[in-house]
Amino acid sequence: MWAIVTGTAAYPNGRELRPGQSTSLTVGNKWGGRIWGRTGCTSGGQGACLTGDCTSQCSGANPPTTLGEFTFDAYAGLDFYDVSMVDGANLPMYINISHTVTADPVSATGCYKGTCTKPVDCPSAMRAMSGGRVVGCKPPCAAFGGDTYCCQGAWAGRENCVPSKWPVDYTQVFKKAAPYAYSYAFDDAATMSCKGRCDYRVTFGVT
Numbered sequence: 116m117w118a119i120v121t122g123t124a125a126y127p128n129g130r131e132l133r134p135g136q137s138t139s140l141t142v143g144n145k146w147g148g149r150i151w152g153r154t155g156c157t158s159g160g161q162g163a164c165l166t167g168d169c170t171s172q173c174s175g176a177n178p179p180t181t182l183g184e185f186t187f188d189a190y191a192g193l194d195f196y197d198v199s200m201v202d203g204a205n206l207p208m209y210i211n212i213s214h215t216v217t218a219d220p221v222s223a224t225g226c227y228k229g230t231c232t233k234p235v236d237c238p239s240a241m242r243a244m245s246g247g248r249v250v251g252c253k254p255p256c257a258a259f260g261g262d263t264y265c266c267q268g269a270w271a272g273r274e275n276c277v278p279s280k281w282p283v284d285y286t287q288v289f290k291k292a293a294p295y296a297y298s299y300a301f302d303d304a305a306t307m308s309c310k311g312r313c314d315y316r317v318t319f320g321v322t
Contacts, residue, residue, distance in 0.1 A: 121148035121174055143187075153169075179253050182198070182201075194310075207233070210307075215314075225321065227294050230294045232292065255281075266299070266301075
């Protein structure tokens with residue numbers, strides 16, 4: 116996979132990571148951006164990828180893509196961060212913090228409140244396919260369309276976009292795999308905070 120970090124010239128096309136490898140990067144105190152992984156890339160990461168391809172000069176990624184989202188020194192000395200599967204998922208991901216006065220809510224092995232990170236068990240109707248194999252899991256809106264799953268029309272806004280009232284609550288597809296992650300646009304309990312120096316470790320993998 117190729118790791119992408121937005122808002123820095125250090126990773127213009129991503130950095131290749133093979134299983135077990137790691138890389139590090141220092142960014143400014145006011146940095147805000149996203150981290151994700153591109154998979155199935157051609158031409159040494161310079162060409163097209165099966166998942167995680169960049170949009171708008173790599174400010175974002177084409178779904179389905181698992182995103183790590185960060186805003187440093189956002190309010191009262193706090194950083195805010197999250198794992199988002201709002202745009203679907205292509206890789207498992209969890210985030211740990213260190214050098215902080217904040218307790219890390221996620222264990223070093225990716226467990227959260229007794230539930231650990233595992234692959235997304237994607238229903239067949241939500242599977243993103245390429246060459247006859249599954250490469251990711253689409254969000255409900257992309258898979259099924261309609262006002263309900265896309266949270267528009269009568270279902271628009273925080274008060275109306277309520278997955279428990281959908282015909283099927285497909286957000287649980289992602290919650291069961293990553294209980295700490297955003298599973299839909301208004302899943303605000305998934306936002307985490309960190310106070311202090313706050314070093315971050317982003318792991319692409321399962322418990």
